[in-house]
Amino acid sequence: MKPSRQWIVYSAIRLGMFAAILAILILVGVNPIIATIGSAAISFCLSYIFLTKQRDAVARSVVTIRSKKTTTDLDNDLENEAIDRLEDGKRAPLE
Numbered sequence: 180m181k182p183s184r185q186w187i188v189y190s191a192i193r194l195g196m197f198a199a200i201l202a203i204l205i206l207v208g209v210n211p212i213i214a215t216i217g218s219a220a221i222s223f224c225l226s227y228i229f230l231t232k233q234r235d236a237v238a239r240s241v242v243t244i245r246s247k248k249t250t251t252d253l254d255n256d257l258e259n260e261a262i263d264r265l266e267d268g269k270r271a272p273l274e
Contacts, residue, residue: 185233185236185237185240186237186240188233189230189233189234189236189237192226192230192233193222193226193230196222196225196226197218197219197222200217200218200221200222201214201215201218204217204218
């Protein structure tokens with residue numbers, strides 16, 4: 180499954196759980212503010228327990244995306260070194 184699809188599926192499931200619990204609590208007659216806070220807490224706990232597979236898939240996609248962006252950029256490295264030298268009080272030019 181594509182990483183973007185994993186994010187969408189996981190987010191949709193969590194949002195659906197929140198909405199369903201919120202609707203149930205409001206139908207029961209709980210104050211809307213309390214129902215919102217309660218449904219957020221309950222849906223968080225349920226998603227933590229039951230959505231392990233989806234959460235792990237999203238985490239793997241984050242690692243994959245982050246590992247692809249580890250290319251070095253010589254220009255940025257030189258700029259960072261120049262800034263570090265100026266912050267340390269060394270005004271000598273870069274060699």
